[in-house]
Amino acid sequence: MTVFSAALLLFLVMDPFGNIPFYITALKNVDSSRHTAIIVRELAIALIVLMTFLFAGQQLLNAVQISESALTTAGGTILFLIAIKMIFPASNHTLSEDVSGEPFIVPLAIPYVAGPSSMATVLLVMNQEPSRWPEWLLALVIAWFLTGIIILTSSVIGQFLGKKGMIAIERLMGMLLVAISIQMLMTGVRQFIKTIA
Numbered sequence: 001m002t003v004f005s006a007a008l009l010l011f012l013v014m015d016p017f018g019n020i021p022f023y024i025t026a027l028k029n030v031d032s033s034r035h036t037a038i039i040v041r042e043l044a045i046a047l048i049v050l051m052t053f054l055f056a057g058q059q060l061l062n063a064v065q066i067s068e069s070a071l072t073t074a075g076g077t078i079l080f081l082i083a084i085k086m087i088f089p090a091s092n093h094t095l096s097e098d099v100s101g102e103p104f105i106v107p108l109a110i111p112y113v114a115g116p117s118s119m120a121t122v123l124l125v126m127n128q129e130p131s132r133w134p135e136w137l138l139a140l141v142i143a144w145f146l147t148g149i150i151i152l153t154s155s156v157i158g159q160f161l162g163k164k165g166m167i168a169i170e171r172l173m174g175m176l177l178v179a180i181s182i183q184m185l186m187t188g189v190r191q192f193i194k195t196i197a
Helices: 003-014 016-026 032-064 068-087 108-113 116-128 130-152 154-196
Strands: none
Touching: 003 016, 003 116, 003 130, 003 154, 016 108, 016 130, 016 154, 032 108, 032 116, 032 130, 068 116, 068 154, 108 130, 116 130, 130 154
16 A cells, blocks of 8 residues: 555545535534634644554554454445445435534544544554554545645535535545445455465
């Protein structure tokens, strides 16, 4: 995995385009002059959380004795389920939460940016080759930075693309994530076969 592919994977999992409506909804009762400061703060918190998982995740995996093949297969399965939900979202369910007052940490930082899927993905990426941690950190920062730009301009992007445009982009991101998740599943199975062969 290259820095670019890791950054792309993390960017897709963070799903910034899919989160635009959630950010707009969460901030609707907050003074518009505070929006930028709140978003920057929440993005910074999300980055700290993801960096913590990036560096402490390996110790957690070692403690519970999870093999690389198991983690790769599990990561592929999780990403596949996320991708399916992006392509075929349930009409009677939403991740949007009713927020009263100014949101803090929940839900903007966690789970909208640093959600379970993002945390699992940084664990997976780091477990591939822990010695390449500077590259994985760079990939995380790149994905986070691009996500931040999109979220900071969420109102403009939402107006420009419209509801149908946002849905189309999320479906496209879901399709890419399906392909990545299938590749991860195949890699995990291949690693497992090698260990028992």
